[in-house]
Amino acid sequence: MFTILENRMIVPNIYLMTVQAPDVAKGALPGQFAIFRPEDDGERIPLTLADWDAQAGTVTVVYLTVGRSTAKLATLKAGQTLPTVVGPLGNPMEIDRFGSVLCVGGCYGIGSIYPIARALKEAGNTVVCVLEARSSFLLYWQEKLASVSDRLVYLTRDGTRGKRGHIGSLAEIIRTLPMRIDRVILNGCNYLMMRGSQETLPLKIKTMVTLNTLMIDGTGMCGVCRLTVNSETKFACVHGPHFDGHQVDWAEVTQRRKAYLAEEVIPLRTTRPL
Amino acid sequence: MEQPIKKGLDLNRRPMPKQPVEVRRHNFEEVALGYDARLAMEEASRCIQCKKPGCVEKCPVEVDIPGFIQAIADGDFERGVRILKAKNSLPSVCGRVCPQEEQCEGGCALLKKAGQIAIGRLERFLGDWEAAQPDFMLPQIAPPTGKRIAVVGGGPAGLTVAGDLVKLGHEVTIFEALHKMGGVLVYGIPEFRLPKRIVEREVEYLRRLGVKMVVDYVVGKTRTVDSLLEEFDAVFVGSGAGLPWFSEMPGNNLNGVYSANEYLTRFNLMRGYTFPMVPTPVKEHVRVAVIGGGNVAMDCARTALRMGAETTILYRRSREEMPARLEEIENAEEEGVIFRYLTLPIRCVGDERGWVKGLECIRMELGEPDASGRRSPVPVPGSEFFLPFDAVIHAIGNSPNPLIPQTTPGIEIGRKGNIVADPQTGKTTKPRVWAGGDVVTGTATVILAMGAGRRAARSIHEYLTNPSEW
Numbered sequence: 001m002f003t004i005l006e007n008r009m010i011v012p013n014i015y016l017m018t019v020q021a022p023d024v025a026k027g028a029l030p031g032q033f034a035i036f037r038p039e040d041d042g043e044r045i046p047l048t049l050a051d052w053d054a055q056a057g058t059v060t061v062v063y064l065t066v067g068r069s070t071a072k073l074a075t076l077k078a079g080q081t082l083p084t085v086v087g088p089l090g091n092p093m094e095i096d097r098f099g100s101v102l103c104v105g106g107c108y109g110i111g112s113i114y115p116i117a118r119a120l121k122e123a124g125n126t127v128v129c130v131l132e133a134r135s136s137f138l139l140y141w142q143e144k145l146a147s148v149s150d151r152l153v154y155l156t157r158d159g160t161r162g163k164r165g166h167i168g169s170l171a172e173i174i175r176t177l178p179m180r181i182d183r184v185i186l187n188g189c190n191y192l193m194m195r196g197s198q199e200t201l202p203l204k205i206k207t208m209v210t211l212n213t214l215m216i217d218g219t220g221m222c223g224v225c226r227l228t229v230n231s232e233t234k235f236a237c238v239h240g241p242h243f244d245g246h247q248v249d250w251a252e253v254t255q256r257r258k259a260y261l262a263e264e265v266i267p268l269r270t271t272r273p274l
Numbered sequence: 275m276e277q278p279i280k281k282g283l284d285l286n287r288r289p290m291p292k293q294p295v296e297v298r299r300h301n302f303e304e305v306a307l308g309y310d311a312r313l314a315m316e317e318a319s320r321c322i323q324c325k326k327p328g329c330v331e332k333c334p335v336e337v338d339i340p341g342f343i344q345a346i347a348d349g350d351f352e353r354g355v356r357i358l359k360a361k362n363s364l365p366s367v368c369g370r371v372c373p374q375e376e377q378c379e380g381g382c383a384l385l386k387k388a389g390q391i392a393i394g395r396l397e398r399f400l401g402d403w404e405a406a407q408p409d410f411m412l413p414q415i416a417p418p419t420g421k422r423i424a425v426v427g428g429g430p431a432g433l434t435v436a437g438d439l440v441k442l443g444h445e446v447t448i449f450e451a452l453h454k455m456g457g458v459l460v461y462g463i464p465e466f467r468l469p470k471r472i473v474e475r476e477v478e479y480l481r482r483l484g485v486k487m488v489v490d491y492v493v494g495k496t497r498t499v500d501s502l503l504e505e506f507d508a509v510f511v512g513s514g515a516g517l518p519w520f521s522e523m524p525g526n527n528l529n530g531v532y533s534a535n536e537y538l539t540r541f542n543l544m545r546g547y548t549f550p551m552v553p554t555p556v557k558e559h560v561r562v563a564v565i566g567g568g569n570v571a572m573d574c575a576r577t578a579l580r581m582g583a584e585t586t587i588l589y590r591r592s593r594e595e596m597p598a599r600l601e602e603i604e605n606a607e608e609e610g611v612i613f614r615y616l617t618l619p620i621r622c623v624g625d626e627r628g629w630v631k632g633l634e635c636i637r638m639e640l641g642e643p644d645a646s647g648r649r650s651p652v653p654v655p656g657s658e659f660f661l662p663f664d665a666v667i668h669a670i671g672n673s674p675n676p677l678i679p680q681t682t683p684g685i686e687i688g689r690k691g692n693i694v695a696d697p698q699t700g701k702t703t704k705p706r707v708w709a710g711g712d713v714v715t716g717t718a719t720v721i722l723a724m725g726a727g728r729r730a731a732r733s734i735h736e737y738l739t740n741p742s743e744w
Contacts, residue, residue, distance in 0.1 A: 023491065023497070024496065027495070041552045041553075042552075043553045043554040044453075044544075067555075068550075069554075083453065086451070086490040086492060086496070087492070087496065089495055216540065216543075216544070219451050219492055219495070219675070219677060221514075221516060221518075221535050221539070221672075221675065222535045222536040223517060223533040223536055224532075227527070228527060233526070233527065238517070238676055238680075252527055255529060256529060258529075259530075259557075260557075263550075264555055266550045266555070267550035267551075267553050271551055
């Protein structure tokens with residue numbers, strides 16, 4: 001049993017949860033994920049770690065409510081327990097001294113890009129963070145990200161904060177920066193990572209993405225997380241979840257991710273209210 | 275105690291009572307209902323108690339089979355349980371899923387007269403009889419040795435190692451990656467063949483023997499084998515199945531295409547057959563294809579059928595070559611699974627939205643026998659044809675789990691990604707580390723994993739009792 005220390009909505013539909021999970025916190029590295037189960041008989045939900053404290057034995061995740069299981073997760077209060085928090089799973093993001101790195105976060109990816117940016121900064125890189133949202137009211141963790149970046153760029157569709165535009169303006173943002181960008185890291189929804197990778201392809205900047213494919217066990221057994229990278233089938237849980245965004249078959253990833261879109265909400269309509 | 279039955283050579287194997295086909299194809303309850311005491315005693319009384327029993331020779335875990343059968347015939351079920359459990363900690367499981375026809379029953383003296391004793395059914399009877407008693411009968415446990423063993427993986431291999439070593443007085447902790455103990459017994463084998471409450475009870479028995487169990491703990495990720503070695507005297511790795519194989523053809527990443535592991539895990543571990551009452555989503559499919567001819571293929575097909583789909587097994591050879599147990603093939607046939615033999619899928623065809631809509635197949639004919647002795651299938655040129663399906667399940671096996679091989683320096687890894695271990699002792703090339711089950715052999719059976727566990731436990735015990743000689 002894993003005790004919840006904090007679980008609250010930080011911007012509409014996006015929640016932040018901190019939970020006591022010492023074994024996960026102890027070995028966690030940037031870009032790894034854990035699997036959460038909100039209830040007995042509950043679904044296994046893979047969530048990228050947004051922060052952790054090995055000393056205190058806690059991990060933090062940022063998640064978006066989409067279907068029945070994330071909705072259930074959102075109802076839980078501090079002091080309640082989760083039957084499963086298992087990890088850290090997947091490979092960590094490659095961290096090295098690359099030079100200048102552009103970290104892009106959107107939606108729940110603003111949370112998960114934070115430990116990556118922090119590690120890159122600690123490794124001696126110049127870190128530029130781009131936070132993308134539909135509107136300023138969907139932004140969070142600005143101070144946290146500011147503390148680990150040399151420059152913070154806001155990008156909102158309605159222009160209520162920073163530059164007006166969306167991920168499709170990424171190439172332009174990179175061009176107007178005063179430094180040469182050596183590597184781009186994209187965290188967020190599928191569309192952000194796909195579109196962002198398209199933007200950096202002509203610029204020939206190595207671009208890493210953190211995929212959020214469907215998973216069940218998350219340990220290399222079920223195979224539902226498979227995708228095509230550079231014409232080869234890979235399994236996101238054991239070969240990823242980080243891949244070169246220029247080599248990912250995005251149409252396939254997008255289509256596979258939608259496989260259970262309809263079923264994810266059926267229990268909300270047909271079973272007891274949460 | 276029940277009254278014993280009068281003896282005499284009797285070649286009539288007592289049939290297994292089953293749920294009627296028309297009923298069982300609509301539910302997930304167990305198909306085989308099990309012998310009652312009377313049937314069990316009748317069957318047990320047929321045993322001629324060979325001086326040199328062929329059945330024991332062919333049992334991977336060396337159960338005293340004539341001993342427990344005599345106890346049943348005598349109506350002394352408690353003695354039977356004790357004899358059985360001395361060698362097999364999981365009788366209710368083995369009685370259901372062991373391929374007895376290739377093992378104990380294949381060695382029965384009455385086989386020649388087609389009257390071999392139904393050893394598996396009797397084993398199951400004893401296991402279930404004990405489960406119906408108010409409490410477990412716990413065996414003698416040796417005094418504590420102070421030695422500590424970590425077991426990686428709570429499947430059949432790990433459970434066997436743990437049971438054997440804890441009885442010898444060692445302290446055993448099992449680390450299981452999933453949220454339930456049992457490995458393939460809970461994620462893979464369907465409820466209608468092995469009810470999960472039976473696995474739970476066998477696991478509870480081990481817990482009562484003193485085995486410690488930690489679920490949601492991925493050795494290789496949460497903690498490495500090297501780190502375990504700092505705290506434990508020995509480590510046994512039984513981490514089981516890994517990445518699933520897909521038959522080589524285009525279109526395997528279309529939606530609606532599953533590995534058997536995924537399909538079965540959704541329905542068994544995650545209890546998808548009760549969706550939406552449980553939240554892990556499953557699809558309602560209309561026409562399901564299962565590629566493969568083993569027990570796992572039968573499990574997938576019979577699950578799909580129970581979910582209401584017209585279900586077809588595609589197998590590239592003929593019925594005679596199918597590796598599944600005859601009993602499972604017959605169950606599937608009776609329930610209405612369609613079998614298409616000598617059929618090889620060559621392309622998974624998708625619609626414009628990325629969902630599978632069928633399989634392009636080619637007809638095969640049987641040629642010369644291959645290395646396995648089975649006649650190898652050869653495609654018939656120009657015989658391609660299309661079959662419509664909205665789901666395709668690949669049940670053609672998997673590679674060993676990669677997590678431990680990836681994260682354990684100094685352990686020799688074989689060509690197929692398996693851990694290399696001595697077949698007699700389970701010893702790996704890394705000191706104080708043993709391994710067994712699917713992570714060593716690739717896809718195999720529950721009982722073979724248990725046999726590997728038994729041999730590893732013996733070797734670990736020898737090492738722990740006399741480490742200086744190693």
